[in-house]
Amino acid sequence: MVEMTYRDAIKTTLVEEMDRDPSVLLLGEDIGIYQGTFRITEGLLERYGPKRVIDTPISELGFIGAAIGMAMLGLRPVVEVMTWNFSLPAADQILQNAAKVRYFSGGQVDVPMVIRGPNGAGVQLSAQHSQSFESFYGHFPGLKVAAPATPADAKGLLRTAIRGRDPVIFLEHAALYGTRGRVPDGDHAVPFGRATVVRAGSDATVVAYSRMLHLALAAAERLAQDGIECEVVDVRTLRPLDVETIAASVRATHRAVVVQEQWKPYGAAAEITAAIYEHCFDDLDAPVERVTGEDVPAPYARNLELLAFANEEKIVEAVRRVTA
Amino acid sequence: MRQLDQTLSAELLLDWYRTMVLVRRFEEQTERSFRRGKIGGYLHVYTGQEAVATGFLAALRPDDIYFTGYRDHAHALVRGTDPGAVMAELYGKATGVCKGKGGSMHLFDVERGFYGGYGIVGGHIPLAVGAAYTLRYRDTDRVCLCFLGDGAVNCGAFHEAANLAGLWGREGLCPVVFVIENNQYAMGTSVERSSAVRHLARRFDAYDIPNEQCDGMDVIAVYEAARRIVDDVRRTGRPYGIEAITYRFAGHGAADLFQPYRDRKEIEAWKARDPIVLLEQRLRGQGALDDQKVDEIGAWADRVVEEAVTFAEASPQPPPEELYTDVYGD
Ligand SMILES: Cc1ncc(C[n+]2csc(CCOP(=O)(O)OP(=O)(O)O)c2C)c(N)n1
Numbered sequence: 100m101v102e103m104t105y106r107d108a109i110k111t112t113l114v115e116e117m118d119r120d121p122s123v124l125l126l127g128e129d130i131g132i133y134q135g136t137f138r139i140t141e142g143l144l145e146r147y148g149p150k151r152v153i154d155t156p157i158s159e160l161g162f163i164g165a166a167i168g169m170a171m172l173g174l175r176p177v178v179e180v181m182t183w184n185f186s187l188p189a190a191d192q193i194l195q196n197a198a199k200v201r202y203f204s205g206g207q208v209d210v211p212m213v214i215r216g217p218n219g220a221g222v223q224l225s226a227q228h229s230q231s232f233e234s235f236y237g238h239f240p241g242l243k244v245a246a247p248a249t250p251a252d253a254k255g256l257l258r259t260a261i262r263g264r265d266p267v268i269f270l271e272h273a274a275l276y277g278t279r280g281r282v283p284d285g286d287h288a289v290p291f292g293r294a295t296v297v298r299a300g301s302d303a304t305v306v307a308y309s310r311m312l313h314l315a316l317a318a319a320e321r322l323a324q325d326g327i328e329c330e331v332v333d334v335r336t337l338r339p340l341d342v343e344t345i346a347a348s349v350r351a352t353h354r355a356v357v358v359q360e361q362w363k364p365y366g367a368a369a370e371i372t373a374a375i376y377e378h379c380f381d382d383l384d385a386p387v388e389r390v391t392g393e394d395v396p397a398p399y400a401r402n403l404e405l406l407a408f409a410n411e412e413k414i415v416e417a418v419r420r421v422t423a
Numbered sequence: 424m425r426q427l428d429q430t431l432s433a434e435l436l437l438d439w440y441r442t443m444v445l446v447r448r449f450e451e452q453t454e455r456s457f458r459r460g461k462i463g464g465y466l467h468v469y470t471g472q473e474a475v476a477t478g479f480l481a482a483l484r485p486d487d488i489y490f491t492g493y494r495d496h497a498h499a500l501v502r503g504t505d506p507g508a509v510m511a512e513l514y515g516k517a518t519g520v521c522k523g524k525g526g527s528m529h530l531f532d533v534e535r536g537f538y539g540g541y542g543i544v545g546g547h548i549p550l551a552v553g554a555a556y557t558l559r560y561r562d563t564d565r566v567c568l569c570f571l572g573d574g575a576v577n578c579g580a581f582h583e584a585a586n587l588a589g590l591w592g593r594e595g596l597c598p599v600v601f602v603i604e605n606n607q608y609a610m611g612t613s614v615e616r617s618s619a620v621r622h623l624a625r626r627f628d629a630y631d632i633p634n635e636q637c638d639g640m641d642v643i644a645v646y647e648a649a650r651r652i653v654d655d656v657r658r659t660g661r662p663y664g665i666e667a668i669t670y671r672f673a674g675h676g677a678a679d680l681f682q683p684y685r686d687r688k689e690i691e692a693w694k695a696r697d698p699i700v701l702l703e704q705r706l707r708g709q710g711a712l713d714d715q716k717v718d719e720i721g722a723w724a725d726r727v728v729e730e731a732v733t734f735a736e737a738s739p740q741p742p743p744e745e746l747y748t749d750v751y752g753d
Contacts, residue, residue: 124560150560150596161583164549165556171538172488172557188579195543196550204531204539205521206749240750264752 100283106276108250109215110139112257113177117147120175123261124151126162127179127216136181137217137276163189163214167197167266170212175261180216183232183270197266198241213260215269217276218246219310219360220408226396229404231359233308234366236268237337243291244338246270248312250280252335255289262288272310292339296348300328303354303418306345306371308334311358311409318414327422337367345371346378353384354421360409361392388417431643433711439481439642440706441720443473443699446497448724449506450673452732453496453513453527457677461736462513465542466527469497471672474698475604476501478645479568479667482653488536488558489568490551493528494604494671495540498570504532506727507734516738523741524749544609545571545578548601552584552662555599556591559660566598566657574609576623582630588662589630595660600652601627603666604639610675611684627664639669640696643705669698 103111117123124147129136131144131154144152155162159180166176180186186193197210221229237244243265247253253271260267297312298319307315312333319329330348334340349355355375359368368389375387392408450468457466469476476497483489491498499509504520512519513527521531528542538554541547551569558565575581591597603623607614614621627634637648645667652663670693674682706712 150594156583156586156590158583158586160580161549161552161587164546164580164584165553165587168490168538168550168553168555169557169560170553171550172554172561174557174560176553191543191546191580192549195546196541200539201752202749203521203525203529204533204749205519205524207521207531207533208538209752211752243751 100281102279102281103250104276105250105253105271105278105280106137106139108254108282109257109271110141112254112261113140113143114146116258116261117151122173123175123177124153125177125179126153126155126166128155128157128181130154130179135179137273140179159185159189160192164192164196166212167192167210170210170266171200171208175211177213177215177261180214182228182273183216183218184228184230186214186232193236193242193266194239198239202241209264210266211264213257213267213269215257215271217273218270219272219274220397221273223399223401223404224397225399229397231361232268233270233337237367237370242266242268242338243336244268244270245291245336246309247335248275248309248333250278251282251287252289254282255287256291256335258286258288259291270309274310289335291336292341294332294334294341294344296330296344297333298329298331300330301352302328303356303422304330304332304345304348304352305356305358305414305418306332306334307358308337309360311360314409314411315358315414318411318418321411321415322418327418329418334371340371340374342374342378345375349375349379350382353382355383355387356390356414356417356421357387358390358409358414362394363389363391364394366391385421388421390414390417431646433706433709436702436706437711439477440699440702440712441724442477442501443642443702444720445506445724445727446473446476446500447699448721448728449500449731450496452728454673454677456513456732462527463515464526464528465493466513466677467494467675468673468677469494469671471693471697472604472606472639472669473497474642474645475602475639475667475669476570478642479570479602479649481646482649483536483568484565486536487566487568488538488554489570490538490547490554491540491570492544492547492572492575493540493542494572495528495530498540499530499532499537502532502535502537504530504535504537506731510731510735511738514735514738515740516735517741517745518734518738522745524745545575545580548575548580548584549587551599552588552591552597555588555597555662558598559596564657566600566653568600568602570602570604572609573603573605573607573614573623574612574617576603576626577617585627585630585632585664589632592632592661597662598656598660599662600656601662601664603664604669605666606669606671608671608675608684610679613684624664624666632662632664634664634666636666636668639667640698640701642698642702
């Protein structure tokens, strides 16, 4: 075990995988000479050279499409999107090609690639730069979607993503890059589709992921002072989704709150909530609550922005309602 | 038709002739099968353009690879993919090249280097560029062909991919040949009405990619250009763009029957340069083909197509479990 930041966990994994396997290479805007917008790729151009650390033009459609072609030919490209907001010009490539060539080719090709970068709310970045894509990409079969909350999971899930045979949407959170945590040494890998119980409790289950996990844990601490013990489950990957672990927790606590940073309609929280009803209807002692952001584009003004996203207070209130 | 290259044997030309006749008869059959409701979805046939796929794919080595759009039956057949498996795919059968999961627009035959047909106009072009990079990353001298339509050059994907190819090509890392199949129309929109620059090959000038046009009705002209370009790209690792001027005789898709966007006279004028007839005349002039041989080859192609249909008809539908396979690799 060694303590490191979420950022270093990602970077270390890239280095370990690139050292291990020459078919792993990186592409993205300003990942080389500029050293990476969030410094994930600092020093990697020097270490691996321009053939493996490719600075691309502002051309998301082009280079993500090219990475798909590389993956189809057996390379393992890891693409950095400067932020997930800029993945939209490439959505055609990701949704129409990466997600589907295996299927419509009748299984003739693998697409072993990772697209990674910061997702979610920023600070006063307003509507175009402060949004989440897990629900959007999570909708499409053929893609896998991971959203690690801790350095250990960032490392373990990224390793699994790089070594796998499928295209992975790897959603980091800009607000987590500086957070620290203990990370297992060596070939630490976290399988996809395994949620984890991060905090044990008997009164209610709080389901979260990415940055929201930390708000859920903080809310649980506050509620514990009033004698309400929350079990907090980190789903870690949204596709595949580990319904079993979530359901097992809800069967024990009989109450559930599902947290997601942004928009409620058609979202990941809706999916998880529906799964709880499908699997635990008879076990529930209260309707499942969803804690989400408000249904508006992100505002710029700081006071409005603070109202716009899910927060600790909203989680506390929701848990109080389901346990009342 | 061009002066015959001495190195092109009559045997080789006859081979191309057979291939082109097979493609023509195959496509005529797919239209009939579509009308009978045997083939579903969209169906885009290749009649008129046979010389382009034939000439270009003839210039490839067996280990080279290629991508194309949705008008893709010929690109599979020319390279030797089993016509029965192609027809079965169109019929949505388990024995199809993609187990009935791709259909007309998404044929694949990775074993023969065919990395697929794609239904979104322009969407496959970046894939070909990445694939080409990979061939050099792996230190091979293999090349990648990317067929695209005249409509596709107006897509952002074309421009982003061409720019990347130009950049990566500087280091000798992008052995891709972009083949614009300019059949004059994107559905009902003519090149004149869709492209500010009608000389489509010149689009590549913007990305420092050498380029040229060729007569896409003349398989020898196509092949000679293809051969020279493919050899050059193989040697340099730099991309190349070529526009083959051709024409599609049929409607855009099998449902496009009335074709208000073009008149009969235009179609007839192009049919006077039917690539199969042009080659036939050439071979007759050489004494390599006569009435009897033409009939024989026609009968052979009909038989192959008929067998393909019989195979497709007799093949089972994919089993229901197949719905869930091939979504993920692990
Ligand atoms: C992005 C996109 N827009 C529109 C379509 C519908 N569409 C299918 S084929 C086609 C025309 C394309 O023409 P071209 O690229 O010249 O190919 P051709 O049909 O001539 O072979 C159109 C508009 C599509 N498939 N994809």
